[in-house]
Amino acid sequence: GQQLNQSPQSMFIQEGEDVSMNCTSSSIFNTWLWYKQEPGEGPVLLIALYKAGELTSNGRLTAQFGITRKDSFLNISASIPSDVGIYFCAGDSGNTGKLIFGQGTTLQVKP
């Protein structure tokens, strides 16, 4: 079945640093979504991408939908302690709403 490979698995950075994480797939997706999940809570949607090559920002977050439609990245600039959490990419290949999730990137920020 389809799989999303997300990397890195975890990151431990200093406050103020920039962060980059990405997801790749062997198959094409029509929609890429990036979520943040905090312990004991459901994922919260950060950015949604719909077109190949699309670059979208949400505050300090920027995400891009790869040209090949098989990858996406998320950047966080000037990290702050409240950025701590697990970030997931998710893809929808057929606009069915059936999301496939990456394995997650755990981000820790040292003040």
Next chain:
Amino acid sequence: GAVVSQHPSRVICKSGTSVKIECRSLDFQATTMFWYRQFPKQSLMLMATSNEGSKATYEQGVEKDKFLINHASLTLSTLTVTSAHPEDSSFYICSTKSGHEQYFGPGTRLTVT
């Protein structure tokens, strides 16, 4: 984005009993909702698609007779874990689809003893 609630937030039940989890779409009518399961330190895995007024569709490997889904109204879907076993202990999360975006509930932590 859409607002989704779940009840209860956490539940402990004994092995062999059944437990019902509710998922509500608070600010729009959802003809389709989704149920995911997340084991500790793992990602979310889609279990089933809940369709208002019709049968749910289950992902491969998910037992439909064990995980009963009812979507009787446009704002409520329920997941009933029947004859629960300790291996069913997990974080169950529902979501609703609004356009191409998907919004998740806060999750229900199920512990089967």
